Amino acid sequence: MKNINDELLNKYLDEELNREEMNQVKTAIENSPELKKKYEALLSVNTFLKSVESDLPSADFTKKVMGKIKTRKASELQQKYFLFTILSLLGLIVCGITVYVFYEIIISIQASESSDLVSNYSNTIGDYFSSFFGKKNLSIFGSVLSFIMLVSGYFLYDYQKHSKKSFGH
């Protein structure tokens, strides 16, 4: 019979030994008052640990968590609306510019009395875009767009920071 150490006693308690080993430990416990005391103490620890009841968080815990989830969802929705508004604004600006360009083209076409409509069209469009995206206009156009992007970026960052803060508390 091998020495019944703490490890074996724990395995016996958890029924992790094979049948032969289980019988060996059982016999050893029955024959040794010292080992019996040890096992009984282990058994009482095990019984107590099984019977311990859970501690309880505050009574409105579930409500608090669900409230935070709702707040977060609402702020995500607001964030979506915000992004949608910014993108719509940018879209409107681009549309406005495009409409303006085409309007100018049509006016210039009507003004010129050329018979070669197609070549005139392409020339005018080419001229117009080259003048619009020419060095001077391009820098103004770029600056305006960058400004809009910077402003919206700042507001987006600020909004995210704010919503994160309110979600955390």
Next chain:
Amino acid sequence: MKNLTDVEIIESVKKGNQADYAVLIDRYKNKAFTMLKRMLKNDFDAEEVLMDCFLKAYNSINTFKFESKFSTWFYRIVYNTALTKLSSTKRKIEIEMSSIDDLHYLESKYLADDFIKADNSLLIKKIVNELPPKNAAVISMFYLEELSTEEISDVLQISVTNVKVILHRSRNLLRELIEKKNLAQEIL
């Protein structure tokens, strides 16, 4: 709703029924709170971390693939969040290193104290609440959540053998204290 399985509730939440998540919270909050309280040794921190865990789980619920039980997945979040909380006040390496020393410390503390006269269950409860974080987590998951040693190893990301070593060591500490206390009572 309360009779539904975790899988059914998660599927419902994934479909957009946000309110069903409350059932999962009610199902796990007490046991997870007890585990956190034992790990963090503080009611306030335990509740704060628990709230964080439920929010994390909710935000990641769409990534939950049902490859493991929800409890295993959720307790992994709980354990890791508790460790993060602990490491913010104490370096993680110190937490790991202190485990064995803490057991010796507890043994000497409770034998030196006048706990000899205390009730066994009261003594065990007190010591369990003072176990090092990893031991406390293993004891809580094994006895309260009734997770198997395999599931605990999955949660803690350590081997099953290590889980058993931690479990046995914690139980042996409690057993030795009970034995010595009983012996002291007999002498007295």
